[in-house]
Structures are given as structure tokens and as C-alpha cells.
Amino acid sequence: MTIHIAEGDITTRTRSIIADLRFLEGPLLPILHQVQEEFGYVPPEALTVIAEELNLSRAEVHGVMTFYHDYRDHPAGRHVLKLCRAEACQSMGGDALAERLKTLLGIDFHQTTLDGAVTLEPVYCLGLCACAPAAMLDGEVYGRIDDQMAAELVAEARR
Numbered sequence: 001m002t003i004h005i006a007e008g009d010i011t012t013r014t015r016s017i018i019a020d021l022r023f024l025e026g027p028l029l030p031i032l033h034q035v036q037e038e039f040g041y042v043p044p045e046a047l048t049v050i051a052e053e054l055n056l057s058r059a060e061v062h063g064v065m066t067f068y069h070d071y072r073d074h075p076a077g078r079h080v081l082k083l084c085r086a087e088a089c090q091s092m093g094g095d096a097l098a099e100r101l102k103t104l105l106g107i108d109f110h111q112t113t114l115d116g117a118v119t120l121e122p123v124y125c126l127g128l129c130a131c132a133p134a135a136m137l138d139g140e141v142y143g144r145i146d147d148q149m150a151a152e153l154v155a156e157a158r159r
Helices: 007-021 028-039 044-054 058-067 087-105 147-158
Strands: 079-084 118-123 135-137 140-142
Touching: 007 028, 007 044, 028 044, 028 058, 044 058, 079 087, 079 147, 087 118, 087 147, 118 147, 135 147
Parallel strands: 079 118
Antiparallel strands: 079 135, 135 140
């Protein structure tokens, strides 16, 4: 799935977001959140605008964005399936589950299905260690995922 947004539109909308949030203490993270909410990802053009407006280097803004795994530099699918890759989940079959989900979706981590329906992302601890392995689909968490539940999650995400 490719989303085309005119560069001028990105610049204008990003400047508007910055104007609303620039006076917060530590405005960079709220601005990045709002830009991603607006566009579905943080476009490279927005990084330049944010850096200029906050008097930061583009490298500083890029460094913050890439440090936090929830920020994207490309659009996600309509649904985002996050699979826990932390130790507890791995010890309870997380690696096999990861391979199963990749096979069911026909993609790898950080990829989106060709129909634009699902993006698969690894995350490190969803806080459901006692219910491992765990995943999150569009913000809703699921625990003790087996092959059947994995298939159900994929079917739900493809709707």
C-alpha cells in the first residue's frame, strides 16, 4: 500500500501541529505522536520541519524517532499486529508463533501484506508475561496464543 501526500501538505500540516504543541515542556514526543496520528507515520519531510521549528538538528529528531519503536517511517497497514519477543514469550513458544504468523500473513516483521490489511511488528514485552506468548492487535492484547488463536487473529485482521 502506498500513500502519496504532497510535500507542501506535509509541511503545512506539520507546522500547524508544531504551532499547537511547541509551548509544551519537552514538545518533541507529543509532536511526533501527533504527526504520526495525522499521517499514519512520520514522513521524512516532517522531520526536517520539526527540527527547524524546534531548533534541533535533523539527526536529533531522527534519533528520538528511531529510538521509540512505535514511531514509523512508512505507513502501516489498516491493522497492526504486534508480537511480543521478550524472554517469557519466547520461552513459551514465541519463536514458533512468530514463524506461524509470518507464514499465515506471507510477510516478515516490519512488513505489510500486499493488500494493505496487516502490518506485523515485533515488540519487547506487552506486560502479559504470565499469559505468554502474547500479541496485540490494534491495541487489544491477547495471551496464551496457540496456532488456532493465531489463525483467528490473522482472520480478524484481514476483515
